[in-house]
Amino acid sequence: MDTYNISSNFYDAFTMATGYARVPRRLVRFFREYAPINALPADSHVMDFGAGTGRLTRKLPTLGKRMRLTAMEPSSFMSDKLRVSLERSGHTFIEGGFDANTGTFTHRLEPRQFNLVASAGVFDHIRITPDVMQEFARLIKPRGYLLFTHGRNDGREKITNVLGYPHDVYVEHAPAYVDACLRGAGLVPRGSECITGFIVTPLNTLGAKWHISRMRMVLAQKPG
Numbered sequence: 001m002d003t004y005n006i007s008s009n010f011y012d013a014f015t016m017a018t019g020y021a022r023v024p025r026r027l028v029r030f031f032r033e034y035a036p037i038n039a040l041p042a043d044s045h046v047m048d049f050g051a052g053t054g055r056l057t058r059k060l061p062t063l064g065k066r067m068r069l070t071a072m073e074p075s076s077f078m079s080d081k082l083r084v085s086l087e088r089s090g091h092t093f094i095e096g097g098f099d100a101n102t103g104t105f106t107h108r109l110e111p112r113q114f115n116l117v118a119s120a121g122v123f124d125h126i127r128i129t130p131d132v133m134q135e136f137a138r139l140i141k142p143r144g145y146l147l148f149t150h151g152r153n154d155g156r157e158k159i160t161n162v163l164g165y166p167h168d169v170y171v172e173h174a175p176a177y178v179d180a181c182l183r184g185a186g187l188v189p190r191g192s193e194c195i196t197g198f199i200v201t202p203l204n205t206l207g208a209k210w211h212i213s214r215m216r217m218v219l220a221q222k223p224g
């Protein structure tokens with residue numbers, strides 16, 4: 001989280017340069033491919049978890065009519081402009097996130113209010129745990145969706161280890177573990193797709209170390 005106490009201008013320029021900027025776009029395309037055509041009815045309520053500068057938030061309204069948005073993001077440095085633009089257009093911004101120490105979200109939200117909870121680029125920084133998935137499941141309406149990316153451990157040694165990349169910046173999860181957390185929370189995996197190859201450099205040693213990132217996009221649904 002401290003990694004992202006950076007200005008929104010810097011983040012946007014940095015993620016263009018590293019190639020990450022295409023991931024939120026791709027996640028939205030993935031949702032279109034895997035979810036049924038009427039998955040998000042008019043007036044759907046959609047959350048962007050770990051919204052950052054709003055790269056994903058801005059793409060989400062293309063998925064439905066008159067969508068109501070809630071963006072949650074712990075870093076006010078990242079999200080200064082996003083907060084203003086959301087609130088100006090009647091949407092909601094919450095400064096907060098998931099607190100791994102307590103296993104809860106920093107804000108207690110009403111259950112069963114979201115047709116979709118979406119998140120890009122967050123679960124390669126924080127761990128996926130049964131607690132996080134249970135909280136998402138609680139917030140999603142019956143037949144609603146969870147859409148996210150995570151750092152993917154596919155059994156190969158982390159390239160980051162070879163290069164001496166700081167291990168605390170990125171976390172990776174085995175797909176089977178992620179799917180077990182989803183099922184444990186009562187969510188049904190509906191599809192997944194792997195992305196490989198955008199190049200990232202750590203913020204604190206710009207230009208020094210590079211690695212190839214492996215991510216996975218996941219769509220899950222709450223039965224109902």
Ligand SMILES: C[S@@+](CC[C@H](N)C(=O)[O-])C[C@H]1O[C@@H](n2cnc3c(N)ncnc32)[C@H](O)[C@@H]1O
Pocket residue numbers: 001004024049050051052053054055056072073074075078096097098099100119120121122125126
């Ligand atoms: C790679 S950025 C992605 C931002 C945005 N989703 C995007 O795709 O551009 C990771 C984001 O996760 C947020 N984050 C870090 N720890 C978090 C937590 N515990 N709960 C919620 N968000 C968190 C960071 O503040 C940062 O904005």
